[in-house]
Amino acid sequence: MIQEIKRIVENYLSNAKLCSIIPGTVTKDGIRISEKLVIPEELVFGNMKKNLIIGDSVRLLRNHGGQQYFILEVIE
Amino acid sequence: MIEFLVSTGGKIYEINDLITKVTYQDTFNNGCSKLEFTYISKNLTIQNGSVIRFKYDNTNIFYGYVFKISRGKGTEINVTAYDQLRYCKAKDTLVLKGDTVTTITNKMCNYFKLNKGTIVDTRYVLETSVQEDKTWLDIIYGSISDTLMNQKKWYLLRDEFGSIALRETSDLKLDMILGDESYCYDYQYDKSIDNDFYNFIKLAAIDKEAKTLEVTVAQDETSVKNFGVLQYYKSIDKKYSTAQAKSMADNLLSLYNKEAETISLDCLGDTRIRAGSSFHGQIEDIKLNRRLVVKSVTHKFLPIHTMSLEVMT
Numbered sequence: 001m002i003q004e005i006k007r008i009v010e011n012y013l014s015n016a017k018l019c020s021i022i023p024g025t026v027t028k029d030g031i032r033i034s035e036k037l038v039i040p041e042e043l044v045f046g047n048m049k050k051n052l053i054i055g056d057s058v059r060l061l062r063n064h065g066g067q068q069y070f071i072l073e074v075i076e
Numbered sequence: 077m078i079e080f081l082v083s084t085g086g087k088i089y090e091i092n093d094l095i096t097k098v099t100y101q102d103t104f105n106n107g108c109s110k111l112e113f114t115y116i117s118k119n120l121t122i123q124n125g126s127v128i129r130f131k132y133d134n135t136n137i138f139y140g141y142v143f144k145i146s147r148g149k150g151t152e153i154n155v156t157a158y159d160q161l162r163y164c165k166a167k168d169t170l171v172l173k174g175d176t177v178t179t180i181t182n183k184m185c186n187y188f189k190l191n192k193g194t195i196v197d198t199r200y201v202l203e204t205s206v207q208e209d210k211t212w213l214d215i216i217y218g219s220i221s222d223t224l225m226n227q228k229k230w231y232l233l234r235d236e237f238g239s240i241a242l243r244e245t246s247d248l249k250l251d252m253i254l255g256d257e258s259y260c261y262d263y264q265y266d267k268s269i270d271n272d273f274y275n276f277i278k279l280a281a282i283d284k285e286a287k288t289l290e291v292t293v294a295q296d297e298t299s300v301k302n303f304g305v306l307q308y309y310k311s312i313d314k315k316y317s318t319a320q321a322k323s324m325a326d327n328l329l330s331l332y333n334k335e336a337e338t339i340s341l342d343c344l345g346d347t348r349i350r351a352g353s354s355f356h357g358q359i360e361d362i363k364l365n366r367r368l369v370v371k372s373v374t375h376k377f378l379p380i381h382t383m384s385l386e387v388m389t
Contacts, residue, residue: 014209036169042204067205 017066023075026056031069033060039069046071077133078377080113084126091115096152096378098130100138103372104351104388105217105232108161111138117151128157129238132377135347139238159235160190164212173204177219177231181242184212193239196247200227232352245369248353254343255358262342265362267335274308274332275299277325281314292318294325296333308332337389339364345381349373357387 024033031039039060041049048071052058057075062068078098082089097114111130115122122142130138144156164184172180177198185192200223207215213233220231230245254260279292308328312321339357349355349370357368368387375383 015214017208034169037206037208038171039206040171040173040204043206066208 017062017064019064020062021072022060022062022069024058024060026052026054026058028054031058031060043067044069044071048074079129079131079134081129082120082122082126083129084121084123089120091120094118094120098377100130100375100377101372102234102351104370105220106372107165107213108158109138109140109235109351111140111157112154113157114152114154117147117153122153122155128155132347132381136237137347137375140235160188160238160240161213161233161235163188163190164216167209167211168207168215169209170207170215171205172202172207172215172219175202175219176200177202177216177223178242180216180219181233181240184216185240188212191239193236193241195240195242196231196244198223198227198229198231198242200229234350234352243352245352245354248350249367250348250353250355252346252348252355253358254341254355255364256360258358259343259346260341260359261344263359263362264338264340265359265364266338268338269303269306269335271336272332273303273334273336274306275303275329276305276307277328277332278307278309279321279325279328280309280311281316281321282311283314290314290318290321292321292325294322294329296329299333338386339368339389340384340386342382342384345375345377345383347375347381349375349383349385 022033024031024039027038029038030041031044033039045068052071052074059072059075061070061072063070078092078095080090080092080095082091094115095113096116099112100109102109111128122145124142124145126142128138128140128142138157138159140157140159141162142155142157143162145153147153178195181195182192184190202219202222216233220233224230232243232245232248234241275296277294281290281292283290312324316324351370351372354367354369357364357366368389371386371388373383373385375381
């Protein structure tokens with residue numbers, strides 16, 4: 001029973017997409033955060049967006065729901 | 077009457093006479109449909125993954141794959157089979173860009189190598205979004221509700237006898253009456269103010285700098301008289317003007333000031349009824365006389381065909 005509840009809550013949380021900080025690399029169509037996923041430019045926000053150069057490593061803040069990504073910093 | 081075929085180990089068996097019980101369940105945009113049946117084993121062993129085809133009165137009912145077998149000491153074996161949509165419960169990561177429900181459905185069918193049937197063009201282009209670590213079904217259902225909110229058109233994803241279909245619900249109207257005098261032998265009707273019912277809406281905008289509190293109220297006096305005060309309270313951003321807050325409150329009131337109805341019907345079976353079909357419901361006692369859409373249905377086939385259905389109100 002407890003295992004079931006844990007599984008359900010885990011699934012729910014992963015589905016709800018909580019805020020989180022994610023590292024990524026700038027590519028020509030957006031920011032790559034995993035092998036499968038490149039965040040499209042339209043969903044990336046922040047005033048550092050215009051200064052990004054392809055190949056930069058960045059740290060992103062994902063909003064609740066996972067439909068906006070804010071650039072926190074470029075990692076040295 | 078029934079035609080039941082099983083394909084297992086490279087051979088096809090007709091087992092009409094061995095079947096003792098068949099139940100078919102279908103729900104509206106909520107996963108795959110399910111066929112449960114019981115058969116007498118004799119020498120035939122049905123394996124997981126076997127293909128099942130079931131027809132009743134020459135109407136196509138179910139085409140799908142066995143996912144579960146359970147038995148006890150006797151010779152009766154219970155089997156559960158699902159249609160192709162079962163495979164779409166898998167999680168994946170997608171970026172939607174310039175996609176419609178139609179293009180996502182096509183991608184899904186190609187990815188899982190599913191058979192395609194009628195897939196209508198939904199036309200509405202969804203907003204760019206990242207769908208990370210979600211099931212294909214959830215992604216499609218989410219997109220269907222976005223389409224509904226923007227286009228007022230409601231789509232349904234289902235498997236039709238072995239081919240994936242995407243249809244508009246308004247195309248699934250049946251010329252059929254279910255009710256008192258027609259097919260229906262029992263019904264259950266609930267009317268409730270227990271959940272999500274509010275007739276008194278209170279919105280509070282707190283301005284921390286000016287230290288003021290502006291409260292906007294909307295209420296339905298007749299409803300308050302009948303049911304007592306059922307209050308909904310929410311704090312809102314101070315940026316809303318008084319007029320905006322008032323219209324928000326009015327909207328909430330019209331949304332929540334409705335008694336929730338649930339209707340389920342027990343009827344003689346009709347193979348045309350699936351989740352998403354709509355029919356004309358007519359029950360004298362509860363003054364029901366309008367078109368209803370099936371939310372879920374369970375058909376039981378042997379010895380006689382009956383169905384219980386739940387409708388959307």
